[in-house]
Amino acid sequence: MSDEAPEELRLADHRFFRDMDPEFLARLTEKAYARTFEAGALIVREGDPADEFLALFSGKVALEIIVPDRPRTTVQTLGPGEVLGWSWLFSPHRWRIDARAVKPTRALGLAAGPLRQLLDDRPADGYRFLHRLLPVIAQRLENTRLQLLDLHGR
Amino acid sequence: MGANGEPPGPPGIDRPPGIVPVPFEVRSRTGETADTVTLDLAPRERRGPLSFRPGQFNMLYVYGVGEAAISISGDPAAPDRYLHTVRAAGKVSLALSEAAPGGVVGVRGPYGTGWPVRESAGRDVVLVAGGLGLPPLRPALYEILRERSKYGRVELIYGAKTPKDLVYYAEIQGWRQRSDLRFQTTVDTAGRDWYGDVGLVTARLPDVRIEPANTVAFLCGPEIMMKLTAKALVARGVPADAIWLSMERNMKCAVGLCGHCQFGPSFVCRHGPVFRYREIAPFLAVREV
Ligand SMILES: Cc1cc2nc3c(=O)[nH]c(=O)nc-3n(C[C@H](O)[C@H](O)[C@H](O)COP(=O)(O)OP(=O)(O)OC[C@H]3O[C@@H](n4cnc5c(N)ncnc54)[C@H](O)[C@@H]3O)c2cc1C
Numbered sequence: 001m002s003d004e005a006p007e008e009l010r011l012a013d014h015r016f017f018r019d020m021d022p023e024f025l026a027r028l029t030e031k032a033y034a035r036t037f038e039a040g041a042l043i044v045r046e047g048d049p050a051d052e053f054l055a056l057f058s059g060k061v062a063l064e065i066i067v068p069d070r071p072r073t074t075v076q077t078l079g080p081g082e083v084l085g086w087s088w089l090f091s092p093h094r095w096r097i098d099a100r101a102v103k104p105t106r107a108l109g110l111a112a113g114p115l116r117q118l119l120d121d122r123p124a125d126g127y128r129f130l131h132r133l134l135p136v137i138a139q140r141l142e143n144t145r146l147q148l149l150d151l152h153g154r
Numbered sequence: 155m156g157a158n159g160e161p162p163g164p165p166g167i168d169r170p171p172g173i174v175p176v177p178f179e180v181r182s183r184t185g186e187t188a189d190t191v192t193l194d195l196a197p198r199e200r201r202g203p204l205s206f207r208p209g210q211f212n213m214l215y216v217y218g219v220g221e222a223a224i225s226i227s228g229d230p231a232a233p234d235r236y237l238h239t240v241r242a243a244g245k246v247s248l249a250l251s252e253a254a255p256g257g258v259v260g261v262r263g264p265y266g267t268g269w270p271v272r273e274s275a276g277r278d279v280v281l282v283a284g285g286l287g288l289p290p291l292r293p294a295l296y297e298i299l300r301e302r303s304k305y306g307r308v309e310l311i312y313g314a315k316t317p318k319d320l321v322y323y324a325e326i327q328g329w330r331q332r333s334d335l336r337f338q339t340t341v342d343t344a345g346r347d348w349y350g351d352v353g354l355v356t357a358r359l360p361d362v363r364i365e366p367a368n369t370v371a372f373l374c375g376p377e378i379m380m381k382l383t384a385k386a387l388v389a390r391g392v393p394a395d396a397i398w399l400s401m402e403r404n405m406k407c408a409v410g411l412c413g414h415c416q417f418g419p420s421f422v423c424r425h426g427p428v429f430r431y432r433e434i435a436p437f438l439a440v441r442e443v
């Protein structure tokens with residue numbers, strides 16, 4: 001996906017949602033709303049309620065951790081075609097990380113409450129949705145493990 | 155071999171290199187990062203033209219300290235700049251990284267088979283480097299860029315620990331500007347002053363357009379990074395025969411005699427260091443993460 005997003009964002013064009021069941025996708029599309037973030041804007045803050053799921057269409061978002069007495073550290077960046085967060089899905093529904101726009105960023109958002117409801121109401125589609133979300137979680141985990149291993153150290 | 159045939163085979167060895175170190179002088183020493191330098195070496199006595207193939211390495215000997223295998227990181231078309239990029243990781247590499255201009259280093263080589271660069275003409279080439287995996291890949295990139303029209307799409311993904319660990323920083327800026335090379339850099343962690351990508355090299359792969367049957371990939375870096383990248387490429391349909399990895403094992407003789415560098419049924423110094431993923435996948439030491 002290029003860095004330039006079209007004027008009108010469509011969930012169906014996003015890598016995460018591509019080839020989903022059309023009816024389910026239509027229900028999601030009804031609920032989606034556009035979000036824009038200036039470079040430098042804090043999108044989510046650790047500890048705050050995780051109340052939305054964001055699909056990124058352009059720009060770049062840094063996931064940052066804050067360790068006392070250390071400068072903020074970016075542990076991963078997300079770009080077009082990627083999605084932000086899963087804390088909205090699991091209790092206690094609070095963000096575990098800060099996310100900040102590094103570049104002007106455009107996304108489609110889905111409010112967490114209605115999205116969870118839709119996934120509960122349509123378990124088969126919900127299961128397939130989780131099938132797409134789990135690799136995102138697994139990749140973040142792999143990233144963390146390899147960072148701990150100091151991959152590039154000898 | 156052409157774009158439509160089998161994945162390319164390894165380049166052959168033209169002549170056996172010597173096993174006695176020849177004195178070379180350090181012509182220049184360029185700092186790359188806090189612990190990494192690039193040495194330009196020149197023979198003290200001319201014995202004929204220098205030549206090497208991308209992916210080959212030399213054994214560099216620091217008199218009184220010891221020897222280490224170091225890849226040749228310069229341009230095969232300009233072998234008179236005989237470049238070696240060294241990270242101070244232990245006794246020998248530390249001594250090498252401290253070698254001052256005018257100092258003498260023993261050189262024997264070049265050894266190994268190298269990357270099948272010319273054999274990959276007609277194909278899309280994906281180069282993935284992790285950390286000090288970029289120096290052994292740089293000669294391949296030079297060769298590809300020199301005959302750019304012979305290749306399809308060319309992608310380079312380069313991952314390092316932090317922005318401060320990126321080598322060839324100035325040259326990277328030039329690669330970024332090129333319209334005929336798609337170049338992505340990513341680091342494991344960064345501060346707020348870094349506007350590039352953060353994450354594993356594998357996280358950059360979904361952005362790479364891959365036509366599986368016409369793609370060849372060259373991977374160099376920590377073994378686990380190569381393994382994860384190779385698996386991700388195979389999952390995208392790239393045949394395991396078209397994925398090449400450069401392996402590192404401790405070396406002593408470097409000519410296939412001592413068995414020090416044994417890797418499965420092969421010796422890295424003689425049959426490698428570049429191997430097809432299909433051949434070595436069962437022997438990659440790192441288990442699943
Ligand atoms: C084909 C090939 C190509 C290579 N290309 C390059 C290249 O281009 N550039 C490059 O820098 N390297 C390259 N290497 C790696 C290089 O050959 C050496 O392995 C590396 O430089 C370290 O060698 P050394 O003798 O300095 O360290 P060693 O003394 O062998 O130490 C290696 C490791 O052991 C640790 N160690 C050393 N001594 C001790 C101790 N007393 N106690 C605890 N830990 C210790 C060090 O911290 C280090 O992590 C290549 C290797 C191969 C096989």
Ligand code: FES
Nearest residue numbers: 406408412413423
């Ligand atoms: S180093 Fe002796 S066989 Fe390879």
